[in-house]
Amino acid sequence: MKKEIFDLIKKEVLYFIYLLLLFIVLFEIAFYNDSFITILRSVFSIFWLFIIPGYFGMLYWHDKIDFVQRTLIGSAVAAGLIGTISYYLGLAGLNLKYHVFILPPLIIILGFLLANMKKK
Amino acid sequence: MYWFTSDILFTPKKVVQIKLDFEKIVLAVFFGILLFIGPGNLFGHKIMHDFPYGYYASDPFQHQIRAEAIKDAGNFKYEAFYISRGFDNIVGRYPPLLYHIAVIFSYSSGLEVYDSIYFVVMFFAIIAALVMYFIIRDFNKRVALISLPITILMISHPVNTTSLFFPLNSQFSTGFIFGHWPSMLAQFFLVAFTWCVMKLDLEKSYIFISIILISILLTHTSEAVFAGIFLVVLVLSKWLNKNLSRRDLKKIGIFLAISFIAVAYYIIIFKYTWAGSQPYTFSVDPIWNGNPGFYIFGFGILLIFIIIGIFASLTQLKNIHVSLVFGFSMLLAGFMNYIGFQLRSFQIRFFWPIYLSVFFGFGIYFVLRLIIKNWNMTYSLALFAVFSVLILGIIKIPGIAHYSNYPNSAGLMDQYHWESLKWISGNTEKKSKILFFYGDIYSQDALLRNTKRSHYQVDTDEFVKSLQEKKIERNYVSEIPGDTGGGTMERTGLFSFHDPSQDKPNSYFFGPHDICGFDYLVFDKVSNTLVLAQYNLLIANDLLKKDFIKIAFENQVVVILKNTNIGADCIEERNF
Numbered sequence: 001m002k003k004e005i006f007d008l009i010k011k012e013v014l015y016f017i018y019l020l021l022l023f024i025v026l027f028e029i030a031f032y033n034d035s036f037i038t039i040l041r042s043v044f045s046i047f048w049l050f051i052i053p054g055y056f057g058m059l060y061w062h063d064k065i066d067f068v069q070r071t072l073i074g075s076a077v078a079a080g081l082i083g084t085i086s087y088y089l090g091l092a093g094l095n096l097k098y099h100v101f102i103l104p105p106l107i108i109i110l111g112f113l114l115a116n117m118k119k120k
Numbered sequence: 121m122y123w124f125t126s127d128i129l130f131t132p133k134k135v136v137q138i139k140l141d142f143e144k145i146v147l148a149v150f151f152g153i154l155l156f157i158g159p160g161n162l163f164g165h166k167i168m169h170d171f172p173y174g175y176y177a178s179d180p181f182q183h184q185i186r187a188e189a190i191k192d193a194g195n196f197k198y199e200a201f202y203i204s205r206g207f208d209n210i211v212g213r214y215p216p217l218l219y220h221i222a223v224i225f226s227y228s229s230g231l232e233v234y235d236s237i238y239f240v241v242m243f244f245a246i247i248a249a250l251v252m253y254f255i256i257r258d259f260n261k262r263v264a265l266i267s268l269p270i271t272i273l274m275i276s277h278p279v280n281t282t283s284l285f286f287p288l289n290s291q292f293s294t295g296f297i298f299g300h301w302p303s304m305l306a307q308f309f310l311v312a313f314t315w316c317v318m319k320l321d322l323e324k325s326y327i328f329i330s331i332i333l334i335s336i337l338l339t340h341t342s343e344a345v346f347a348g349i350f351l352v353v354l355v356l357s358k359w360l361n362k363n364l365s366r367r368d369l370k371k372i373g374i375f376l377a378i379s380f381i382a383v384a385y386y387i388i389i390f391k392y393t394w395a396g397s398q399p400y401t402f403s404v405d406p407i408w409n410g411n412p413g414f415y416i417f418g419f420g421i422l423l424i425f426i427i428i429g430i431f432a433s434l435t436q437l438k439n440i441h442v443s444l445v446f447g448f449s450m451l452l453a454g455f456m457n458y459i460g461f462q463l464r465s466f467q468i469r470f471f472w473p474i475y476l477s478v479f480f481g482f483g484i485y486f487v488l489r490l491i492i493k494n495w496n497m498t499y500s501l502a503l504f505a506v507f508s509v510l511i512l513g514i515i516k517i518p519g520i521a522h523y524s525n526y527p528n529s530a531g532l533m534d535q536y537h538w539e540s541l542k543w544i545s546g547n548t549e550k551k552s553k554i555l556f557f558y559g560d561i562y563s564q565d566a567l568l569r570n571t572k573r574s575h576y577q578v579d580t581d582e583f584v585k586s587l588q589e590k591k592i593e594r595n596y597v598s599e600i601p602g603d604t605g606g607g608t609m610e611r612t613g614l615f616s617f618h619d620p621s622q623d624k625p626n627s628y629f630f631g632p633h634d635i636c637g638f639d640y641l642v643f644d645k646v647s648n649t650l651v652l653a654q655y656n657l658l659i660a661n662d663l664l665k666k667d668f669i670k671i672a673f674e675n676q677v678v679v680i681l682k683n684t685n686i687g688a689d690c691i692e693e694r695n696f
Contacts, residue, residue, distance in 0.1 A: 030165065
């Protein structure tokens, strides 16, 4: 792993923790009639499916786009990729129930590899 | 970049700097407000429900049950038979992306599909407002902050304006509660597409632009037409301003090529289903008949700022920013109902508070800049606060469009009907035929697909006629409801499709049906029209006189009878 990428991820992990806490608090307020477990599971799902894969999907452009915009657009990119790949994987015969375990790590790995390939 | 920075000294020995980034704080608070007044209010401040909650029409059920069917099948190769009027092997013709995301989110979160699909749509609509903020911020960060409050209207139900001049009810929430969900999600991707195109200069930008364009095409294909309009207007404006480089054109060519290759499989299906059954025809439709849509005067006094913003944007024509091009394109797209785009244009208007927010912010900024020469970011923050208060409706000023809460109701569905539908799907044989007698909610027939069985429903007009004639009959005019949008097509080859419903006479789908030929008969015991419920029970009680008909399920609202001797004389025709 390139040191630059490693340092960046190390630094931005902290932002993720802030963002996760923010989401939990805001969801707890907006959906105050729901159990904490439901809130927690929903927020973790948003992070697992959209925010974390999106972050890695946009990592290649880390020097041009700030963390917030990478995360926002990354979530769109991740949602689009997950929906699209899932459609074709389903047609190819892989049941959707497995996609939740396969697709986010796949996008994370691809995004990470792309960022690592970037020339200085 | 920080607007305001606060350095706090904690101890004499150790200096701890806390940088308060007010922009991020404002965005976080705004996101929280949208979450609270949008999905929070609509969902009764719960994410997880015991039955589909906040569904106000047939279409939300249409999308919910399709996602549910995809979850059951594990893929979207075929449409389920209970969606396709009993036909098997009907190709999955709806753009698949929303359904796949909803199913995967359901697996991940543990939510039922009816909750996960609705949540995904609303969540990304809120994210769209934030993405638009960053698009405008790239133009002018002072304008971006002033623009933000008007996006609140996107989740309002309905928009409250006291307009003496325009009596039409304006409602944005139709997009959510009436189930224009694929369009709503596609419009989120459309906003993301604009952000991506704004970053065209970045190295390998075609990667993320392709992904977003593919997402639009696979979520609600008609939004790709509007993305195309925006792209053409942008390229033209760049060309006229001599800003269009060969490199730009090359990148556009690459992302268009990647996108069309990636969606080729689906586009073939689209061409032989939707494109064939709903071809473009010129028409002028000033009103969206039968639907509470949004009309530009619904903005009320806020429209004045939007119009000023539009005129002010003309001063920017040289080197016009993407956000303004996008605003103009979507304004145009929202008026294409006058040239045959019908509901597709009305759907675009659901997102007008986001698309046109740039004009709103720029209009106010443009006017105030004539007075205030040295603009301070604090002024933008103050305007953001003032308009947030007004548009949230905390202070209501007549004529200013402001947020209105959703009805304090679960919508069409209730726990008793849901219980009965789930009972049918979980306890009857897969090939069972179900007949629904009159029920207040059954006119929104997509909800009946939750039986996951072949189902029929009596025609209300004919049923009322029989009641008026005081007749108990063996044959009631009934229909096979189902989703025929785009045609019910079987795929017979790579480029050949066949609609098996064309092989059946019309009477197969709508006509007198022998009620003794059904495995299960569903009666509502309560109704807003009492006499219809009484008529239902009269028929049910006559059926129960036969020993081969038994009550299979019953709760306070619904009774389901099972016929164990199909075709036998199950009811005595009589007058009462």
